[in-house]
Amino acid sequence: MEARPAGLQSRQLVAATRLTPAQVARGVRHLRDVGAAEHLTPIVWRRKDG
Secondary structure: OOOOOOOOOHHHHHHHHOOOHHHHHHHHHHHHHHHHHOOOOOOOOOHHHO
16 A cells, blocks of 8 residues: 655545545545544645645
């Protein structure tokens, strides 16, 4: 799996995980919600940045 801070684009994450774009977006939202609930370091993701 591919990851890098502040630079991984949605299409790269889709290709690396073989998920649909909707599944990737939903997964990122879930990670953000879980992180917020557990007071972890926030995940920054904006649609305009990919």
